[in-house]
Amino acid sequence: MFKSAVISFLTILLSISYANSFELIWEKQYHSGQINRILFSPDESLIYSAGADKKLIITNSNTGEKVEEYSFNYNVYDLTLTNLTNSVLVSLKHSLNSSVILFNIDSKTSEVILDLRKLFDTNMSVQNQEFIEVHAIQPDKEHILTGVGIYYYQNANHYYRGRLDLWDMNTGQWVKQIYSGGMVNNLVKSPDGKTICFSTVERTSEYTAPWVYKEFEETKLIVATPDFEEFKILRQEYDENMEFADTEVLNELAFSYDSKLLAVATDSHHYFIYDIEKGIKTDSIYSCDCYYDLAIDFIYDNEHIITGSNNGKVLIWNLEYNLARDSKTYPGNPLITSIDASAYKNRYVVADVKGNMSMLASWEISGAEEDSKEEEYSLWGNNENIQIYFKDYSWFYNVYCYDIFGREMNLNYEYYGNLIKSDISKLPSGIYFIRIFNSGRVFTEKILKMN
Known part of the structure; x- marks a missing residue:
């Protein structure tokens, strides 16, 4: 108990007092708006960044110089590496016209396009239906898995709903629905390929009787096998009136490199660590000087995580003692939207809401x-x-x-x-x-x- 009290106190103290301790390798601004996702290429020689400015930009990871730029018709909402050489899954979001593209970087061609409009009622008017989340991963060599969230309203009632669907990777044809329920706001696959994890938010605002208006919210964290024969709920919270913020929205998920742990960033000052095999939460880190966290990733030693918050702060956390080891606060306190940690070195690429991207390095002891x-x-x-x-x-x-x-x-x-x-x-x-x-x-x- 004494050790726990000391660590809890130091977690709060150090998260406030740590000064800048990263080395800034380079910093660039090629996007004109928010960067939704930033990733190292498989060999880490390049950086892929997806922006709300409808652009996919490729950058040299060593120099920060722009290598290539691709433009799309809609917001490039998410980006995922695939098993194919130099190909990425590009998730485009725009009201009812959301889609997922298998994009070949070498040939600059779109090989497969998944039309997500097929998943919902096309008879509903454009005014009362809108995509708000679009994600895609490759669960195996033959398929693409999409997770979406949609907002719609009917008769003054408002809803957030979503689903997971499987598609044929060669033809782009819909195969089957995997899950239906809350809006899918995260979708990730473990490095060993044995676990799929996704988080959901289900919201309902409706009149249950004349002049009686109620709001409901439920969040879930779910893991599944790649064949989707087994599902397990790691976390489930329900708030009937949404007055006391009883639920925590899970903003970002990241697997450890050994695929044993899952890190979760939330909208309520907390990071959670889950043991995938045991299906239990093993740790909770309280970040007291920010309101919510949008970016998180494991560092290659599986003993540290790197996080980014709405106050422009990037931190490295030691998971054994729940203490911040390294810290950097960006000028102007921009919201950090995405982080990717190198699988081999102490390098981290960071993106923010203003379109800035930077490469950081930390020193080892x-x-x-x-x-x-x-x-x-x-x-x-x-x-x-x-x-x-x-x-x-x-x-x-x-x-x-x-x-x-x-x-x-x-x-x-x-x-x-x-x-x-x-x-x-x-x-x-x-x-x-x-x-x-x-x-x-x-x-x-x-x-x-x-x-």
């Missing part, structure tokens, strides 16, 4: 051997400070910092129960060694400080 970490401590930090969390009380340990010439650095060390924290913001750039002493034992950590 080379930790002790894995068995030493488990038995003794964990060390992490950024260019502003370092923190060491001990399994035992911190005052049993002495900590010193040396440069590469063996000179001791004059640092102050603050002790907080199991935690030692030290400000390194005034240290010059370079390599330093942190030495930790306890009962005749010595542990050494190497850190890289970059200004």
Whole structure:
């Protein structure tokens, strides 16, 4: 209980006080409006960005220079990599004219177009029906799975509904409906291809009797096998009157690289982590200085996540201790709309509501051997400070910092129960060694400080 209380307090404290600690590699603005999705190409040499300005733009990931630009008729709402070489699924959104295109980047051709208008009642007038969510993934080599959300009204009653549908990848013909219910606002596939996950929001605003107007909202988080023979609800919330915000809209989903965990960003200050195999929530992170979060991704070590919020802040979180490790706040506090983390390096591409995209890098701390970490401590930090969390009380340990010439650095060390924290913001750039002493034992950590 003591450890939990310390961690909860530090989570709030550090999420407020962390200064900028990413290295900005490049920053560009090629879109004239909101970027809905940004992705590394499979070999990570390129960046794909989908915009509300009806453009798909390809950028060199190393230099940030624009390589190619493609224009479409409608808002490029979502973008997904496929199993095919240099092909992406492009989701276009515009009222009733939403569609999904299998787009070949090399030939600049659209191979398959899925007309999503076929899914709904075409007799309904244009005025009372509108697509508000459009997503697509490739669940297997032969099919495309679409998830949509639609808003419509009838007789002064308003509804958010949606569905999942399977399509033939070769012909573009509709195969079958997989799910019907709330608006599908997220649709992702695990890296190992064994799990499909989607989240839904179902809203109803209607007159249940003369002069009696009620509102209902239900959110769900659902996982399924690629053959859709098995479904499991990981999370379900229901709010009958919508007065107390009892439901949390799940804004973004991301699988860990080992496919074992699922990270969820919400509209209520929280991130959730789910164990897919066990079907349970394993962690909850409270981000107190923002209202809602739209972007989230796992980092390749499966032990950290990177998040983006409505206040222009990007954070890296250590999942073991629920603490923010790195932070950057963009000027003007733009809403961060999409983040993709490299599968190989400490690089992250970030997009915002104003059409800006940037490449960030974070520095690593080379930790002790894995068995030493488990038995003794964990060390992490950024260019502003370092923190060491001990399994035992911190005052049993002495900590010193040396440069590469063996000179001791004059640092102050603050002790907080199991935690030692030290400000390194005034240290010059370079390599330093942190030495930790306890009962005749010595542990050494190497850190890289970059200004």
